[in-house]
Amino acid sequence: MKFVDEFRDAELGRAVAMEIMSLVEPGRHYKLMEVCGGHTHSIYKYGIDDLLPANVELVHGPGCPVCVIPMGRVDDGIAIAHQKGVIFTCFGDMMRVPGSDGSLLDAKAAGADIRMVYSPLDALRIAKQNPDREVVFFAIGFETTAPSTALTLKRAQAEGVPNFSVMCSHVTIVPPLRALLESPDLRLDGFIGPGHVSTVVGARPFQFIPADYRKPVVIAGFEPLDILQAIEMILRQLADGRCEVENQYKRVVPFEGNLRALEVLAEVFELRPHFEWRGLGFISHSGLRLSEAYSDLDAEVRFSVPGVRVADPKACQCGEVLKGVIKPWECKVFGTACTPERPIGTCMVSSEGACAAYYNFGRFAREREVV
Amino acid sequence: MTVVRVDESRGLALCEEADGTRATVEIALIESVAPHDTVLVHAGTALTRLEHAV
DSSP states (O other), X not given: OTTTGGGOOHHHXXXXXXXXXXXXXXXXXXXXXXXXXXXXXHHHHTTGGGGSOTTEEEEEEEEOTTTTOOHHHHHHHHHHHTSTTEEEEEOTGGGGOOBBTBOHHHHHHTTOEEEEOSSHHHHHHHHHHOTTSEEEEEEEESTTTHHHHHHHHHHXXXXXXTTEEEEEEEBOSHHHHHHHHHOTTOOOSEEEEOHHHHHHHOSGGGTHHHHHHOOOEEEOOSSXXXXXXXXXXXXXXXXXXXXXEEESOTTTOOTTOOHHHHHHHHHHEEEXXXXXXXXXXXXXXXXXXXXXXXXXXXXXXXXXXXXXXXXXXXXXXXXXXXXXXXXXXXXXTBTTTBOSSSOSSGGGTSTTSHHHHIIIIIGGGOOOOOO | OEEEEEETTTTEEEEEOTTSOEEEEEOTXXXXXXXXXXXXXXTTEEEEEHHHHO
16 A cells, blocks of 8 residues: 555564664663654554664653543533433544543443544534534544544534534643653653644644753654654664754655644634643643634533543553553553453553553563563 | 545545545645545544655
């Protein structure tokens, strides 16, 4: 398949792995964070970390959209879903994220009309087909997904669909990265930058990382060769004593991003003063809400929601996994009480979650030889 | 996904996955989409056209 097969070439992969070996200094430990959950998934699926020298460690970042949603937001969604006449719509992964008293899937089993959709446009279609019902879309995701929600809101307003609204839980990627860089318990040497978020925001927003923190960033695609090449580019920067933002994913990511998408985002959304992230707590100006011009389509204005902050279960260590402080298998409940079939934490729900990715692909091959 | 058909008046395109799955996709964020173009689609919205981005 075009744009895919050429980035899965095993021979080229081994050649890049040899390049990586030649760049590392013996005795130095390299800690690189892959920001995006899509990268985490590919790393485990293709066994990329098994091709790396033992002193190059990959740390999982906060870029899984489902994983960072706190329990209180799930409870808010369930509260709306239980209101009379409501059809509550969301992406499939979101249905299995536990709230304080079960998931949206549990609420559906208990009688709430909750439907999985592929896109917000599907939710709008359901609203048009059910004019006597209130249809709410639970919007999650980073800058990659937010344009889709924004376009749907514009379409709903233009077409006059009064029974459609959005519960907005979109987040932005830069504030949590800055929070992680300020964290005293995490030392990182570089970042594999998020490929699809960068399609929208471009490379510029990540320039604070080399400028303020002297760490290299390489924006990367999601195929095995993309990720290996990004690691090689980061290590080369470190070997050369450079730190800058480089773009490995040029076939998709323009440096300036998608200007039309950025315009739409600026029109439809505004930053919340604070937003709670699972495991990371409240981060200033990190979440989006609907702007004044679209507030009549805001489900949090239209419906009453509990809005209560709920602490994560004590056994769950998703917070530490999301901050890269521990590995999935170091969590007390990983693979025992918490599995993809019966998740306790969000990282075990989504295929982009570090725990689920590791459980599905990596758990049988953890011990590897020191190269 | 590959663009199959474009409805410019509605800002939508019918697109197809490699396995034949088809979906309606928003195309307002990219310029002049045509059948046979390959587009990167996220949550039902085309974010970029790959041929032009290489």
